[in-house]
Amino acid sequence: MHKPALPQEGNDTFQDQIRIVLVETSHSGNIGAVARAMKNMGLGNLWLVNPTSFPDETSYARSSGASDVLDNAQVVSSLDEAITDCVLVMGTSARGRKVPWPVIAPPDAARKASEHAPAGPVALVFGRENHGLSNEELQRCHFHIHIPSNPDYSSLNLAMAVQVVCYELRMNYLRGLEGGEGSPYLKAMTAPGDAGWDVPPAPVNDVEGFFSHLEQVLVDIDFHRRENPRQLMTRLRRLFQRARLDQMEINILRGILTAVQKSSTGKAPTGNASEADEAATGQE
Structure with a gap:
Protein backbone atom coordinates (compact mmCIF):
# COMPACT_ATOMS: atom_id res chain seq x y z
CA MET A 1 0.00 0.00 0.00
CA HIS A 2 1.34 3.41 -0.92
CA LYS A 3 1.21 6.41 1.40
CA PRO A 4 -1.96 8.52 1.30
CA ALA A 5 -1.63 11.83 -0.46
CA LEU A 6 -0.91 14.90 1.60
CA PRO A 7 -3.26 17.84 1.02
CA GLN A 8 -2.64 19.90 -2.10
CA GLU A 9 -1.94 23.60 -1.68
CA GLY A 10 -4.87 24.50 -3.90
CA ASN A 11 -5.71 24.68 -7.57
CA ASP A 12 -4.61 27.61 -9.68
CA THR A 13 -4.91 28.18 -13.42
CA PHE A 14 -1.20 28.82 -13.83
CA GLN A 15 -0.26 25.73 -11.83
CA ASP A 16 -2.72 23.55 -13.75
CA GLN A 17 -1.41 24.76 -17.10
CA ILE A 18 2.20 23.85 -16.32
CA ARG A 19 2.83 20.34 -17.56
CA ILE A 20 5.92 18.42 -16.44
CA VAL A 21 6.72 15.80 -19.08
CA LEU A 22 9.14 12.92 -18.43
CA VAL A 23 10.30 10.98 -21.48
CA GLU A 24 11.00 7.24 -21.17
CA THR A 25 12.00 7.30 -17.51
CA SER A 26 13.79 4.02 -16.77
CA HIS A 27 13.68 4.04 -12.95
CA SER A 28 10.23 4.32 -11.41
CA GLY A 29 11.70 5.70 -8.20
CA ASN A 30 12.72 8.79 -10.15
CA ILE A 31 9.09 9.30 -11.15
CA GLY A 32 8.12 9.31 -7.49
CA ALA A 33 10.93 11.71 -6.64
CA VAL A 34 9.78 14.03 -9.43
CA ALA A 35 6.22 13.94 -8.07
CA ARG A 36 7.55 14.98 -4.67
CA ALA A 37 9.61 17.80 -6.20
CA MET A 38 6.56 19.03 -8.09
CA LYS A 39 4.25 18.99 -5.10
CA ASN A 40 6.87 20.80 -2.99
CA MET A 41 6.52 23.67 -5.45
CA GLY A 42 2.72 23.51 -5.79
CA LEU A 43 2.58 21.72 -9.15
CA GLY A 44 0.65 18.56 -9.95
CA ASN A 45 0.32 18.10 -13.71
CA LEU A 46 2.63 15.18 -14.58
CA TRP A 47 2.83 13.45 -17.96
CA LEU A 48 4.84 10.29 -18.55
CA VAL A 49 5.97 9.26 -22.02
CA ASN A 50 6.44 5.50 -22.30
CA PRO A 51 7.91 4.89 -18.81
CA THR A 52 9.68 1.56 -18.27
CA SER A 53 7.64 0.80 -15.15
CA PHE A 54 4.65 2.73 -13.81
CA PRO A 55 2.69 2.62 -11.62
CA ASP A 56 4.46 0.54 -8.99
CA GLU A 57 5.24 0.59 -5.28
CA THR A 58 8.70 2.07 -5.80
CA SER A 59 7.36 5.20 -7.43
CA TYR A 60 4.77 5.70 -4.69
CA ALA A 61 7.31 5.06 -1.93
CA ARG A 62 9.67 7.70 -3.35
CA SER A 63 6.86 10.24 -3.71
CA SER A 64 6.68 10.65 0.09
CA GLY A 65 3.06 11.74 0.27
CA ALA A 66 2.75 13.16 -3.26
CA SER A 67 0.78 10.11 -4.36
CA ASP A 68 -2.02 12.28 -5.73
CA VAL A 69 0.39 13.61 -8.35
CA LEU A 70 1.10 10.02 -9.39
CA ASP A 71 -2.59 9.07 -9.24
CA ASN A 72 -3.40 11.84 -11.70
CA ALA A 73 -0.38 11.35 -13.96
CA GLN A 74 -1.11 10.96 -17.66
CA VAL A 75 0.72 8.07 -19.35
CA VAL A 76 1.14 8.35 -23.12
CA SER A 77 3.13 6.46 -25.72
CA SER A 78 4.86 9.37 -27.46
CA LEU A 79 6.09 12.90 -26.89
CA ASP A 80 3.69 14.09 -29.59
CA GLU A 81 0.74 12.98 -27.46
CA ALA A 82 2.10 14.84 -24.44
CA ILE A 83 2.60 18.18 -26.17
CA THR A 84 0.06 18.24 -29.00
CA ASP A 85 -2.23 20.81 -27.32
CA CYS A 86 0.53 22.90 -25.77
CA VAL A 87 1.13 26.53 -26.72
CA LEU A 88 4.76 26.46 -25.53
CA VAL A 89 7.23 23.58 -25.20
CA MET A 90 10.59 23.87 -23.45
CA GLY A 91 13.03 20.98 -23.09
CA THR A 92 16.03 20.59 -20.81
CA SER A 93 19.37 20.16 -22.49
CA ALA A 94 22.96 20.14 -21.23
CA ARG A 95 24.63 19.81 -24.64
CA GLY A 96 25.59 22.26 -27.32
CA ARG A 97 24.11 21.76 -30.79
CA LYS A 98 25.57 22.03 -34.27
CA VAL A 99 22.57 24.13 -35.21
CA PRO A 100 22.11 26.71 -32.42
CA TRP A 101 18.71 26.65 -30.75
CA PRO A 102 17.23 29.30 -28.46
CA VAL A 103 18.60 28.52 -24.98
CA ILE A 104 17.35 30.04 -21.72
CA ALA A 105 18.11 29.63 -18.03
CA PRO A 106 15.48 28.32 -15.57
CA PRO A 107 14.39 31.80 -14.34
CA ASP A 108 13.74 32.92 -17.93
CA ALA A 109 11.90 29.67 -18.63
CA ALA A 110 9.66 30.34 -15.64
CA ARG A 111 8.83 33.83 -16.90
CA LYS A 112 8.00 32.54 -20.37
CA ALA A 113 5.83 29.80 -18.88
CA SER A 114 3.93 32.44 -16.90
CA GLU A 115 3.47 34.61 -19.98
CA HIS A 116 2.11 31.76 -22.14
CA ALA A 117 0.07 29.80 -19.55
CA PRO A 118 -3.07 31.98 -19.90
CA ALA A 119 -3.26 30.92 -23.57
CA GLY A 120 -2.95 27.18 -22.95
CA PRO A 121 -0.82 24.35 -21.55
CA VAL A 122 2.93 24.84 -21.26
CA ALA A 123 5.13 21.73 -21.37
CA LEU A 124 8.49 21.42 -19.65
CA VAL A 125 10.14 18.30 -21.01
CA PHE A 126 12.80 16.22 -19.28
CA GLY A 127 14.65 13.37 -20.93
CA ARG A 128 15.98 9.96 -20.05
CA GLU A 129 18.26 9.47 -17.06
CA ASN A 130 21.20 8.24 -19.14
CA HIS A 131 21.16 10.48 -22.22
CA GLY A 132 18.42 13.07 -21.94
CA LEU A 133 16.32 14.09 -24.91
CA SER A 134 17.17 13.12 -28.47
CA ASN A 135 17.95 15.72 -31.12
CA GLU A 136 14.58 15.06 -32.74
CA GLU A 137 12.76 15.56 -29.43
CA LEU A 138 14.67 18.76 -28.69
CA GLN A 139 13.70 20.09 -32.09
CA ARG A 140 10.05 19.83 -31.02
CA CYS A 141 10.76 22.45 -28.35
CA HIS A 142 10.52 26.20 -28.77
CA PHE A 143 13.32 26.73 -26.24
CA HIS A 144 16.00 24.64 -24.59
CA ILE A 145 16.44 25.08 -20.84
CA HIS A 146 20.03 24.91 -19.65
CA ILE A 147 20.75 24.58 -15.93
CA PRO A 148 24.17 26.19 -15.39
CA SER A 149 25.65 23.49 -13.18
CA ASN A 150 29.34 22.90 -12.48
CA PRO A 151 30.93 22.14 -15.90
CA ASP A 152 33.29 19.66 -14.21
CA TYR A 153 30.32 17.72 -12.84
CA SER A 154 27.29 18.82 -14.77
CA SER A 155 25.06 15.74 -14.70
CA LEU A 156 21.95 16.22 -12.57
CA ASN A 157 19.66 13.54 -11.24
CA LEU A 158 16.29 13.74 -13.00
CA ALA A 159 14.39 14.82 -9.89
CA MET A 160 17.07 17.42 -9.11
CA ALA A 161 16.66 18.96 -12.56
CA VAL A 162 12.88 19.03 -12.17
CA GLN A 163 13.24 20.58 -8.70
CA VAL A 164 15.42 23.41 -10.04
CA VAL A 165 12.94 24.30 -12.77
CA CYS A 166 9.88 23.91 -10.51
CA TYR A 167 11.50 26.14 -7.89
CA GLU A 168 11.90 28.92 -10.45
CA LEU A 169 8.29 28.43 -11.52
CA ARG A 170 7.22 28.70 -7.90
CA MET A 171 9.24 31.86 -7.28
CA ASN A 172 7.86 33.49 -10.40
CA TYR A 173 4.32 32.52 -9.40
CA LEU A 174 4.70 33.92 -5.88
CA ARG A 175 6.08 37.20 -7.16
CA GLY A 176 2.91 37.67 -9.19
CA LEU A 177 0.48 37.17 -6.31
CA GLU A 178 -1.53 39.83 -4.45
CA GLY A 179 -1.96 42.31 -7.23
CA GLY A 180 1.69 42.44 -8.14
CA GLU A 181 2.86 43.04 -4.57
CA GLY A 182 4.20 39.50 -4.31
CA SER A 183 3.66 36.77 -1.78
CA PRO A 184 4.37 37.34 1.92
CA TYR A 185 6.51 34.19 1.71
CA LEU A 186 9.03 36.19 -0.32
CA LYS A 187 9.26 39.11 2.09
CA ALA A 188 12.25 39.00 4.40
CA MET A 189 11.77 39.12 8.18
CA THR A 190 15.15 40.04 9.60
CA ALA A 191 14.61 42.71 12.24
CA PRO A 192 12.05 44.37 14.54
CA GLY A 193 9.48 46.28 12.52
CA ASP A 194 9.32 43.64 9.78
CA ALA A 195 5.95 41.92 9.34
CA GLY A 196 5.83 38.86 11.59
CA TRP A 197 8.34 40.04 14.21
CA ASP A 198 6.95 39.38 17.67
CA VAL A 199 8.11 42.52 19.53
CA PRO A 200 8.22 46.17 18.42
CA PRO A 201 11.58 47.82 17.82
CA ALA A 202 13.06 49.59 20.80
CA PRO A 203 12.60 53.38 20.65
Missing part, protein backbone atom coordinates in the same frame (compact mmCIF):
# COMPACT_ATOMS: atom_id res chain seq x y z
CA VAL A 204 15.69 55.59 20.61
CA ASN A 205 15.13 56.75 24.18
CA ASP A 206 15.22 53.18 25.49
CA VAL A 207 18.30 52.33 23.46
CA GLU A 208 20.09 55.39 24.82
CA GLY A 209 19.07 54.37 28.34
CA PHE A 210 20.65 50.97 27.72
CA PHE A 211 23.91 52.55 26.52
CA SER A 212 24.06 54.76 29.62
CA HIS A 213 23.39 51.74 31.83
CA LEU A 214 26.02 49.67 29.99
CA GLU A 215 28.65 52.37 30.38
CA GLN A 216 27.93 52.71 34.10
CA VAL A 217 28.26 48.95 34.65
CA LEU A 218 31.56 48.87 32.74
CA VAL A 219 32.80 51.67 34.98
CA ASP A 220 31.57 49.84 38.11
CA ILE A 221 33.53 46.71 37.23
CA ASP A 222 36.65 48.73 36.26
CA PHE A 223 36.48 47.72 32.63
CA HIS A 224 35.94 51.27 31.32
CA ARG A 225 37.34 54.65 32.35
CA ARG A 226 35.38 57.74 31.41
CA GLU A 227 38.49 59.92 31.68
CA ASN A 228 40.30 57.71 29.16
CA PRO A 229 37.49 56.22 27.08
CA ARG A 230 39.39 55.45 23.87
CA GLN A 231 36.80 53.94 21.46
CA LEU A 232 35.17 51.34 23.67
CA MET A 233 31.69 52.83 23.88
CA THR A 234 31.76 53.87 20.23
CA ARG A 235 32.48 50.31 19.15
CA LEU A 236 29.93 48.83 21.55
CA ARG A 237 27.36 51.33 20.30
CA ARG A 238 28.09 50.30 16.73
CA LEU A 239 27.75 46.62 17.68
CA PHE A 240 24.36 46.99 19.34
CA GLN A 241 23.02 49.45 16.77
CA ARG A 242 23.87 46.93 14.08
CA ALA A 243 21.72 44.38 15.91
CA ARG A 244 18.62 46.64 15.74
CA LEU A 245 17.32 45.65 19.16
CA ASP A 246 13.66 45.17 19.97
CA GLN A 247 11.99 46.24 23.20
CA MET A 248 12.21 42.87 24.91
CA GLU A 249 15.88 42.51 24.01
CA ILE A 250 16.59 45.92 25.55
CA ASN A 251 14.80 44.89 28.73
CA ILE A 252 16.70 41.58 28.88
CA LEU A 253 20.03 43.33 28.45
CA ARG A 254 19.11 45.90 31.10
CA GLY A 255 18.18 43.02 33.41
CA ILE A 256 21.57 41.38 32.85
CA LEU A 257 23.33 44.66 33.58
CA THR A 258 21.32 45.03 36.77
CA ALA A 259 22.34 41.54 37.87
CA VAL A 260 25.98 42.39 37.20
CA GLN A 261 25.65 45.53 39.31
CA LYS A 262 24.07 43.59 42.18
CA SER A 263 26.84 41.01 42.04
CA SER A 264 29.69 43.51 41.86
CA THR A 265 28.46 46.10 44.35
CA GLY A 266 26.06 44.15 46.53
CA LYS A 267 23.47 46.88 46.04
CA ALA A 268 20.34 46.91 43.92
CA PRO A 269 20.29 49.83 41.43
CA THR A 270 17.48 52.33 41.53
CA GLY A 271 15.43 54.19 38.93
CA ASN A 272 15.32 53.18 35.30
CA ALA A 273 17.71 50.25 35.72
CA SER A 274 15.52 48.45 38.27
CA GLU A 275 12.40 49.18 36.21
CA ALA A 276 14.02 47.61 33.16
CA ASP A 277 14.96 44.59 35.27
CA GLU A 278 11.34 44.13 36.30
CA ALA A 279 10.16 44.54 32.71
CA ALA A 280 12.57 41.89 31.52
CA THR A 281 11.43 39.44 34.19
CA GLY A 282 7.78 40.06 33.35
CA GLN A 283 8.21 39.61 29.61
CA GLU A 284 10.19 36.43 29.98
Whole structure:
Protein backbone atom coordinates (compact mmCIF):
# COMPACT_ATOMS: atom_id res chain seq x y z
CA MET A 1 0.00 0.00 0.00
CA HIS A 2 1.34 3.41 -0.92
CA LYS A 3 1.21 6.41 1.40
CA PRO A 4 -1.96 8.52 1.30
CA ALA A 5 -1.63 11.83 -0.46
CA LEU A 6 -0.91 14.90 1.60
CA PRO A 7 -3.26 17.84 1.02
CA GLN A 8 -2.64 19.90 -2.10
CA GLU A 9 -1.94 23.60 -1.68
CA GLY A 10 -4.87 24.50 -3.90
CA ASN A 11 -5.71 24.68 -7.57
CA ASP A 12 -4.61 27.61 -9.68
CA THR A 13 -4.91 28.18 -13.42
CA PHE A 14 -1.20 28.82 -13.83
CA GLN A 15 -0.26 25.73 -11.83
CA ASP A 16 -2.72 23.55 -13.75
CA GLN A 17 -1.41 24.76 -17.10
CA ILE A 18 2.20 23.85 -16.32
CA ARG A 19 2.83 20.34 -17.56
CA ILE A 20 5.92 18.42 -16.44
CA VAL A 21 6.72 15.80 -19.08
CA LEU A 22 9.14 12.92 -18.43
CA VAL A 23 10.30 10.98 -21.48
CA GLU A 24 11.00 7.24 -21.17
CA THR A 25 12.00 7.30 -17.51
CA SER A 26 13.79 4.02 -16.77
CA HIS A 27 13.68 4.04 -12.95
CA SER A 28 10.23 4.32 -11.41
CA GLY A 29 11.70 5.70 -8.20
CA ASN A 30 12.72 8.79 -10.15
CA ILE A 31 9.09 9.30 -11.15
CA GLY A 32 8.12 9.31 -7.49
CA ALA A 33 10.93 11.71 -6.64
CA VAL A 34 9.78 14.03 -9.43
CA ALA A 35 6.22 13.94 -8.07
CA ARG A 36 7.55 14.98 -4.67
CA ALA A 37 9.61 17.80 -6.20
CA MET A 38 6.56 19.03 -8.09
CA LYS A 39 4.25 18.99 -5.10
CA ASN A 40 6.87 20.80 -2.99
CA MET A 41 6.52 23.67 -5.45
CA GLY A 42 2.72 23.51 -5.79
CA LEU A 43 2.58 21.72 -9.15
CA GLY A 44 0.65 18.56 -9.95
CA ASN A 45 0.32 18.10 -13.71
CA LEU A 46 2.63 15.18 -14.58
CA TRP A 47 2.83 13.45 -17.96
CA LEU A 48 4.84 10.29 -18.55
CA VAL A 49 5.97 9.26 -22.02
CA ASN A 50 6.44 5.50 -22.30
CA PRO A 51 7.91 4.89 -18.81
CA THR A 52 9.68 1.56 -18.27
CA SER A 53 7.64 0.80 -15.15
CA PHE A 54 4.65 2.73 -13.81
CA PRO A 55 2.69 2.62 -11.62
CA ASP A 56 4.46 0.54 -8.99
CA GLU A 57 5.24 0.59 -5.28
CA THR A 58 8.70 2.07 -5.80
CA SER A 59 7.36 5.20 -7.43
CA TYR A 60 4.77 5.70 -4.69
CA ALA A 61 7.31 5.06 -1.93
CA ARG A 62 9.67 7.70 -3.35
CA SER A 63 6.86 10.24 -3.71
CA SER A 64 6.68 10.65 0.09
CA GLY A 65 3.06 11.74 0.27
CA ALA A 66 2.75 13.16 -3.26
CA SER A 67 0.78 10.11 -4.36
CA ASP A 68 -2.02 12.28 -5.73
CA VAL A 69 0.39 13.61 -8.35
CA LEU A 70 1.10 10.02 -9.39
CA ASP A 71 -2.59 9.07 -9.24
CA ASN A 72 -3.40 11.84 -11.70
CA ALA A 73 -0.38 11.35 -13.96
CA GLN A 74 -1.11 10.96 -17.66
CA VAL A 75 0.72 8.07 -19.35
CA VAL A 76 1.14 8.35 -23.12
CA SER A 77 3.13 6.46 -25.72
CA SER A 78 4.86 9.37 -27.46
CA LEU A 79 6.09 12.90 -26.89
CA ASP A 80 3.69 14.09 -29.59
CA GLU A 81 0.74 12.98 -27.46
CA ALA A 82 2.10 14.84 -24.44
CA ILE A 83 2.60 18.18 -26.17
CA THR A 84 0.06 18.24 -29.00
CA ASP A 85 -2.23 20.81 -27.32
CA CYS A 86 0.53 22.90 -25.77
CA VAL A 87 1.13 26.53 -26.72
CA LEU A 88 4.76 26.46 -25.53
CA VAL A 89 7.23 23.58 -25.20
CA MET A 90 10.59 23.87 -23.45
CA GLY A 91 13.03 20.98 -23.09
CA THR A 92 16.03 20.59 -20.81
CA SER A 93 19.37 20.16 -22.49
CA ALA A 94 22.96 20.14 -21.23
CA ARG A 95 24.63 19.81 -24.64
CA GLY A 96 25.59 22.26 -27.32
CA ARG A 97 24.11 21.76 -30.79
CA LYS A 98 25.57 22.03 -34.27
CA VAL A 99 22.57 24.13 -35.21
CA PRO A 100 22.11 26.71 -32.42
CA TRP A 101 18.71 26.65 -30.75
CA PRO A 102 17.23 29.30 -28.46
CA VAL A 103 18.60 28.52 -24.98
CA ILE A 104 17.35 30.04 -21.72
CA ALA A 105 18.11 29.63 -18.03
CA PRO A 106 15.48 28.32 -15.57
CA PRO A 107 14.39 31.80 -14.34
CA ASP A 108 13.74 32.92 -17.93
CA ALA A 109 11.90 29.67 -18.63
CA ALA A 110 9.66 30.34 -15.64
CA ARG A 111 8.83 33.83 -16.90
CA LYS A 112 8.00 32.54 -20.37
CA ALA A 113 5.83 29.80 -18.88
CA SER A 114 3.93 32.44 -16.90
CA GLU A 115 3.47 34.61 -19.98
CA HIS A 116 2.11 31.76 -22.14
CA ALA A 117 0.07 29.80 -19.55
CA PRO A 118 -3.07 31.98 -19.90
CA ALA A 119 -3.26 30.92 -23.57
CA GLY A 120 -2.95 27.18 -22.95
CA PRO A 121 -0.82 24.35 -21.55
CA VAL A 122 2.93 24.84 -21.26
CA ALA A 123 5.13 21.73 -21.37
CA LEU A 124 8.49 21.42 -19.65
CA VAL A 125 10.14 18.30 -21.01
CA PHE A 126 12.80 16.22 -19.28
CA GLY A 127 14.65 13.37 -20.93
CA ARG A 128 15.98 9.96 -20.05
CA GLU A 129 18.26 9.47 -17.06
CA ASN A 130 21.20 8.24 -19.14
CA HIS A 131 21.16 10.48 -22.22
CA GLY A 132 18.42 13.07 -21.94
CA LEU A 133 16.32 14.09 -24.91
CA SER A 134 17.17 13.12 -28.47
CA ASN A 135 17.95 15.72 -31.12
CA GLU A 136 14.58 15.06 -32.74
CA GLU A 137 12.76 15.56 -29.43
CA LEU A 138 14.67 18.76 -28.69
CA GLN A 139 13.70 20.09 -32.09
CA ARG A 140 10.05 19.83 -31.02
CA CYS A 141 10.76 22.45 -28.35
CA HIS A 142 10.52 26.20 -28.77
CA PHE A 143 13.32 26.73 -26.24
CA HIS A 144 16.00 24.64 -24.59
CA ILE A 145 16.44 25.08 -20.84
CA HIS A 146 20.03 24.91 -19.65
CA ILE A 147 20.75 24.58 -15.93
CA PRO A 148 24.17 26.19 -15.39
CA SER A 149 25.65 23.49 -13.18
CA ASN A 150 29.34 22.90 -12.48
CA PRO A 151 30.93 22.14 -15.90
CA ASP A 152 33.29 19.66 -14.21
CA TYR A 153 30.32 17.72 -12.84
CA SER A 154 27.29 18.82 -14.77
CA SER A 155 25.06 15.74 -14.70
CA LEU A 156 21.95 16.22 -12.57
CA ASN A 157 19.66 13.54 -11.24
CA LEU A 158 16.29 13.74 -13.00
CA ALA A 159 14.39 14.82 -9.89
CA MET A 160 17.07 17.42 -9.11
CA ALA A 161 16.66 18.96 -12.56
CA VAL A 162 12.88 19.03 -12.17
CA GLN A 163 13.24 20.58 -8.70
CA VAL A 164 15.42 23.41 -10.04
CA VAL A 165 12.94 24.30 -12.77
CA CYS A 166 9.88 23.91 -10.51
CA TYR A 167 11.50 26.14 -7.89
CA GLU A 168 11.90 28.92 -10.45
CA LEU A 169 8.29 28.43 -11.52
CA ARG A 170 7.22 28.70 -7.90
CA MET A 171 9.24 31.86 -7.28
CA ASN A 172 7.86 33.49 -10.40
CA TYR A 173 4.32 32.52 -9.40
CA LEU A 174 4.70 33.92 -5.88
CA ARG A 175 6.08 37.20 -7.16
CA GLY A 176 2.91 37.67 -9.19
CA LEU A 177 0.48 37.17 -6.31
CA GLU A 178 -1.53 39.83 -4.45
CA GLY A 179 -1.96 42.31 -7.23
CA GLY A 180 1.69 42.44 -8.14
CA GLU A 181 2.86 43.04 -4.57
CA GLY A 182 4.20 39.50 -4.31
CA SER A 183 3.66 36.77 -1.78
CA PRO A 184 4.37 37.34 1.92
CA TYR A 185 6.51 34.19 1.71
CA LEU A 186 9.03 36.19 -0.32
CA LYS A 187 9.26 39.11 2.09
CA ALA A 188 12.25 39.00 4.40
CA MET A 189 11.77 39.12 8.18
CA THR A 190 15.15 40.04 9.60
CA ALA A 191 14.61 42.71 12.24
CA PRO A 192 12.05 44.37 14.54
CA GLY A 193 9.48 46.28 12.52
CA ASP A 194 9.32 43.64 9.78
CA ALA A 195 5.95 41.92 9.34
CA GLY A 196 5.83 38.86 11.59
CA TRP A 197 8.34 40.04 14.21
CA ASP A 198 6.95 39.38 17.67
CA VAL A 199 8.11 42.52 19.53
CA PRO A 200 8.22 46.17 18.42
CA PRO A 201 11.58 47.82 17.82
CA ALA A 202 13.06 49.59 20.80
CA PRO A 203 12.60 53.38 20.65
CA VAL A 204 15.69 55.59 20.61
CA ASN A 205 15.13 56.75 24.18
CA ASP A 206 15.22 53.18 25.49
CA VAL A 207 18.30 52.33 23.46
CA GLU A 208 20.09 55.39 24.82
CA GLY A 209 19.07 54.37 28.34
CA PHE A 210 20.65 50.97 27.72
CA PHE A 211 23.91 52.55 26.52
CA SER A 212 24.06 54.76 29.62
CA HIS A 213 23.39 51.74 31.83
CA LEU A 214 26.02 49.67 29.99
CA GLU A 215 28.65 52.37 30.38
CA GLN A 216 27.93 52.71 34.10
CA VAL A 217 28.26 48.95 34.65
CA LEU A 218 31.56 48.87 32.74
CA VAL A 219 32.80 51.67 34.98
CA ASP A 220 31.57 49.84 38.11
CA ILE A 221 33.53 46.71 37.23
CA ASP A 222 36.65 48.73 36.26
CA PHE A 223 36.48 47.72 32.63
CA HIS A 224 35.94 51.27 31.32
CA ARG A 225 37.34 54.65 32.35
CA ARG A 226 35.38 57.74 31.41
CA GLU A 227 38.49 59.92 31.68
CA ASN A 228 40.30 57.71 29.16
CA PRO A 229 37.49 56.22 27.08
CA ARG A 230 39.39 55.45 23.87
CA GLN A 231 36.80 53.94 21.46
CA LEU A 232 35.17 51.34 23.67
CA MET A 233 31.69 52.83 23.88
CA THR A 234 31.76 53.87 20.23
CA ARG A 235 32.48 50.31 19.15
CA LEU A 236 29.93 48.83 21.55
CA ARG A 237 27.36 51.33 20.30
CA ARG A 238 28.09 50.30 16.73
CA LEU A 239 27.75 46.62 17.68
CA PHE A 240 24.36 46.99 19.34
CA GLN A 241 23.02 49.45 16.77
CA ARG A 242 23.87 46.93 14.08
CA ALA A 243 21.72 44.38 15.91
CA ARG A 244 18.62 46.64 15.74
CA LEU A 245 17.32 45.65 19.16
CA ASP A 246 13.66 45.17 19.97
CA GLN A 247 11.99 46.24 23.20
CA MET A 248 12.21 42.87 24.91
CA GLU A 249 15.88 42.51 24.01
CA ILE A 250 16.59 45.92 25.55
CA ASN A 251 14.80 44.89 28.73
CA ILE A 252 16.70 41.58 28.88
CA LEU A 253 20.03 43.33 28.45
CA ARG A 254 19.11 45.90 31.10
CA GLY A 255 18.18 43.02 33.41
CA ILE A 256 21.57 41.38 32.85
CA LEU A 257 23.33 44.66 33.58
CA THR A 258 21.32 45.03 36.77
CA ALA A 259 22.34 41.54 37.87
CA VAL A 260 25.98 42.39 37.20
CA GLN A 261 25.65 45.53 39.31
CA LYS A 262 24.07 43.59 42.18
CA SER A 263 26.84 41.01 42.04
CA SER A 264 29.69 43.51 41.86
CA THR A 265 28.46 46.10 44.35
CA GLY A 266 26.06 44.15 46.53
CA LYS A 267 23.47 46.88 46.04
CA ALA A 268 20.34 46.91 43.92
CA PRO A 269 20.29 49.83 41.43
CA THR A 270 17.48 52.33 41.53
CA GLY A 271 15.43 54.19 38.93
CA ASN A 272 15.32 53.18 35.30
CA ALA A 273 17.71 50.25 35.72
CA SER A 274 15.52 48.45 38.27
CA GLU A 275 12.40 49.18 36.21
CA ALA A 276 14.02 47.61 33.16
CA ASP A 277 14.96 44.59 35.27
CA GLU A 278 11.34 44.13 36.30
CA ALA A 279 10.16 44.54 32.71
CA ALA A 280 12.57 41.89 31.52
CA THR A 281 11.43 39.44 34.19
CA GLY A 282 7.78 40.06 33.35
CA GLN A 283 8.21 39.61 29.61
CA GLU A 284 10.19 36.43 29.98
